[in-house]
Amino acid sequence: MTEHFNGLTEAEQERLSVLLEELGEAQQCIGKILRHGYESYNPVVDTGMTNRRELERELGDIYAAILMLAWSKDVNYCGVLTREVEKRKSIRRWLHHQKF
Secondary structure, three states, rough: OOOOOOOOOOOHHHHHHHHHHHHHHHHHHHHHHHHHOOOOOOOOOOOOOOOOHHHHHHHHHHHHHHHHHOOOOOHHHHHHHHHHHHHHHHHHHHHOOOOO
16 A cells, blocks of 8 residues: 555544535535524425534534544644634624624
């Protein structure tokens, strides 16, 4: 097997692929919510779930992918949490409708 030019192992590439796929699915779900609302649902494929519930599932999938990266030491989980706190503080000045 030849080494890939990016130096990533197959396992590292797979974990990033999982995260990328889940992020894309969440984007699609957000688009549906923006177009049709949280309480709408897919009229063609009856999953029994609203767009809100679909988003919750996709966000959970993203969180699982993040944890896979952290557990595998691809990223530092403490670094992720530290940045989350920093982001909540820094974004406040750009938000107009949030109370946190």
